[in-house]
Amino acid sequence: MILPIVAYGSPILRRVAVDITPDYPNLTQLIADMWETMYASNGVGLAAPQINRSIRIFTVDSEQIIENLDEEERQEYEGDEGIKETxxxxxxxxxxxxxxPYNEGCLSIPKVREDVMRPETVTIEYVNEKFEPQRKTFGGITARVIQHEYDHIEGKLFIDYLSPLKRKLLKGKLLDISNGKVRMDYRMTYPKS
Known part of the structure; x- marks a missing residue:
């Protein structure tokens, strides 16, 4: 089922999400819905707070980015084959x-893209869908997408990395998003006025 994406200004996007246990209600269906919602919204990642759940789950499909790079760009991200993982x-x-730097966007902040500085690699511990412990290091575009989605479960947004001047310049666009004046071709829920 395709779920609505929570828009900028919603308090849940600023909460630190909590760990879950394997008996979390309807977990398999929730993860399936997250993948379906992400693809229906043309996203490459989706975090649970973006579908109004303050839990530490996110999905990443960086394979689709890597597949769409031209030869020169592929060389730039050599060694990053992309992943499709929960x-x-x-x-x-x-x-x-x-x-x-890389020009980032976010499903919860539609029609806003800005260059964000992030480290080249990230090492992360998590559990997969079978709750098997994982510890992996990722680089390139994949590391970037993981860091962006990870920020969501920490209550951060990519705009937090922008300079105060950039944020000030975006204030009107952000206000329009939170007021429901920006419409997308995917379902969104907007903060209550």
Whole structure:
């Protein structure tokens, strides 16, 4: 089932999400709904707070980004084949490498894209859908998407990394989003006025 995406301004996007246990109600269906919602919204990642659940789950499909790169870009991200994975109860262990810019967007902040600096690699501990412990290091675009989605379960948004001047310049657009004046071709829920 395709779920509505929570729009900027909703308090849930600013909460630190909580870990869950394997007996979380309807977990398998929730994860399936997250994948369906992400693809229906043309996203490459989706975190549970974006579908109004303050729990530590996010999905990432960076394979689709890698597949759409031209040859020159592929060389730039050599070694990053992309992933299609669900992260549950994720906690970042370490960031490494130089920070580099990339133009990010967010399903909860439609029609806003800005360059964000993030470290090259991230090491993260989490459990998969079978609740098997994982500890992996990711680089390139995949690391970027993971860090963006991880921020959602920490109550952060990509705009938090922008300079005060950039944020001030975006204030009108952000207000329009939270007031429901920005419409997308996917379902959204807006903060209550």
């Amino acid at each position: 992260f549950i109860n994720a906690h970042i262990v370490e960031f490494a490498g130089d920070e580099w």
